Amino acid sequence: MATEGENPQATAPSAGPARRSAGRAVVGRLSWGLADQAASSMSNFAVGIYVARSLGLTAFGVFSLAWVTYGVVLNVSRGLATDPLVVRFSGVPDASWRTAVVRSSGTALGVGTALGAACLVVGLAVGGRLGPAFACLGVVLPGLLLQDAWRFAFFAAGTGRKAFVNDLVWCVALVPAMLMAARAGSVSAFVLAWGGSAAVAAVYGCFQSGIRPRPTGAREWLREHRDLGYRYLVENVSNSGASQLRAYGLGAIVGLGAVGVVRGAELMLGPFMAVLMGLSLVTVAEAARVLRRAPHRLGPFCLLLGGGQAVAALLWGGALLLVPDSGGEFLLGSVWSSASELIVPVTLGVAGAGLGTGAAAGLRALGAARRSLRSQLIASAFYVTGGLGGAAVAGTAGSAWGVAAATVCSSAAWWLQLRAALRERHQKPIPEVRTS
Secondary structure, three states, rough: OOOOOHHHHHHHHHHHHHHHHHHHHHHHHHHHHHHHHHHHHHHHHHHHHHHHHHHHHHHHHHHHHHHHHHHHHHHHHHHHHHHHHHHHOOOHHHHHHHHHHHHHHHHHHHHHHHHHHHHHHHHHHHOHHEEEEHHHHHHHHEEEEEEHHHHHHHOOOOHHHHHHHHHHHHHHHHHHHHHHHHHHHHHHHHHHHHHHHHHHHHHHHHHOOOOOOHHHEEEEHHHHOOOHHHHHHHHHHHHHHHHHHHHHHHHOOOOOHHHOOOOHHHHHHHHHHHHOOHHHHHHHHHHHHHHHHHHHHHHHHHHHHHHHHHHHHHHHHHOOOOOOHHHHHHHHHHHHHHHHHHHHHHHHHHHHHHHHHHHHHHHHHHOOOOHHHHHHHHHHHHHHHHHHHHHHHHHHHHHHHHHHHHHHHHHHHHHHHHHHHHHHHHOOOOOOOOOO
């Protein structure tokens, strides 16, 4: 409403340019997010393809188990360190952001050091084919987690360009590292090359941000954000832990080669798998901004986000069905013949997961940690049951179809919880704003 003496006709047009400016800012941040995810996706895709061609089916299965284990540790770090950062420090003043990032990145580095030491001990104790790979994973975990923490920090600040540059640095460092690993020809060498190049990008992130991680601030960070952090920890670990249980269970039921086959099929969906894994880098921060500025737009924003990913995954999977065997064998070598049979169920699984991540971003932005945790526990139970139950009934293909059915059902659970959370928020009374 205009105040006395103010011309409403003069002030109304300013709303249009303001909305357009805000829209351009959102598009800009999302564009950098897409660019960063493209760099991350392509590097993960290239690593997987290179390792599959260099090592063969069984050794690639061992590498895939190390990769899945890294995913569990990564989600521990995100739950405790960077998820609370994105939810509570997106779009805040620079001084508040810097103070938070010092402790958040220190927490990520501390998690990497502690769990890396545990991985190293387990790897040395296990021995055999798996042991050396896990021991090397333990060595590189601190660098991997710190690099991921910088990406979250930059997106929280709305400077996605820096996250993109950091991922490019990792990609550049990967090239000579992978060539050296290929000469060694072992799973351990590839794990060290992959994680060592991430450490280069992690160090570069310190120069980009002008911030040095402070692991001693981890205790204070965990205490201040325990209402979100511990719930996100359980939620994230149940997600990646379900993947790890499925991988280990598939290896035990069918064999290590089956793990490599499933990973090979997932690699063909690599761009979307990587986007799903790192989705909260962009979407949670953006959803939090939408919630602050236009709460009524959060639901449509999440639907557009999830629906867009699902459609894109289906289109990509459809294109993969047209790839000739010669092209697939060029990419995956001996892994292709078995992996190509799983493209349809893996595509459906990725599409279902993509639809669900839209709702997950909304729940994170709302800070509805209980509902988010409930949804993830349901999804994890579906995933393990579908993946292992399918493997027991019909081997590798049965596991893939079981996971596809599980992710579609899980997506429905996520959206029901988001709908309930939005309804609860709308029912809350809005406090009266004092003008004096």
